[in-house]
Amino acid sequence: SYELTQPPSVSVSPGQTARITCSGDALPKKYAYWYQQKSGQAPVLVIYEDSKRPSGIPERFSGSSSGTMATLTISGAQVEDEADYYCYSTDSSGNHLFGGGTKLTVL
Amino acid sequence: QLQLQESGPGLVKPSETLSLTCTVSGGSISSSSYYWGWIRQPPGKGLEWIGSIYYSGSTYYNPSLKSRVTISVDTSKNQFSLKLSSVTAADTAVYYCARHLVVDTAMGVNWFDPWGQGTLVTVSS
Numbered sequence: 001s002y003e004l005t006q007p008p009s010v011s012v013s014p015g016q017t018a019r020i021t022c023s024g025d026a027l028p029k030k031y032a033y034w035y036q037q038k039s040g041q042a043p044v045l046v047i048y049e050d051s052k053r054p055s056g057i058p059e060r061f062s063g064s065s066s067g068t069m070a071t072l073t074i075s076g077a078q079v080e081d082e083a084d085y086y087c088y089s090t091d092s093s094g095n096h097l098f099g100g101g102t103k104l105t106v107l
Numbered sequence: 108q109l110q111l112q113e114s115g116p117g118l119v120k121p122s123e124t125l126s127l128t129c130t131v132s133g134g135s136i137s138s139s140s141y142y143w144g145w146i147r148q149p150p151g152k153g154l155e156w157i158g159s160i161y162y163s164g165s166t167y168y169n170p171s172l173k174s175r176v177t178i179s180v181d182t183s184k185n186q187f188s189l190k191l192s193s194v195t196a197a198d199t200a201v202y203y204c205a206r207h208l209v210v211d212t213a214m215g216v217n218w219f220d221p222w223g224q225g226t227l228v229t230v231s232s
Binding site: 026029030031033035041042043044045048049054086088089090093094095096097098099100101 | 153154155156159167169170203212214215216217218219220222223224225
């Protein structure tokens, strides 16, 4: 079955750039989306259609996609960015799925 | 501002049916281009899409859950509902409802936003 693969964890110091990857065979043909989930809260959309940023999301959040990999980049990560991040996409059959999630630690 | 709120029992016995309702406020559930979806998250684990419904009643489900899932809509109450039958402990999770914008299925242009706060459902005798 189709899967979106993310690293379990990423750790950076405040002010550094954090990059979280998402790998999936359908990504060359399907858009990727990114959600931020802070502890005890519902997920929040931070990137849609590979690289677009919803209103209200800080400019330090950006996204890109090339081949079978999508990447969420947080430039100048801040302590408040510490959260779980999930990629999301659609497979060739139209089913929707999330990656396994990446825990971002900023300290 | 659109808001969604899940409601329903927090405890369900094994083999019974889990039933949840999502109430939409600040907007109409009958808006075109929008589906309405359910997503769940077992404690300490990742997110899983359950299914989505259009205001007309058109539905589509995660194949892995399809045999046990029914999603319905009540436009008069601005609500949509989830029923999951024959539950086991593996169905214990936080259940979220969310607006599901579907623009282009072929390109995968669709996303969930906003989400409700989620409700924990525990399956236990």
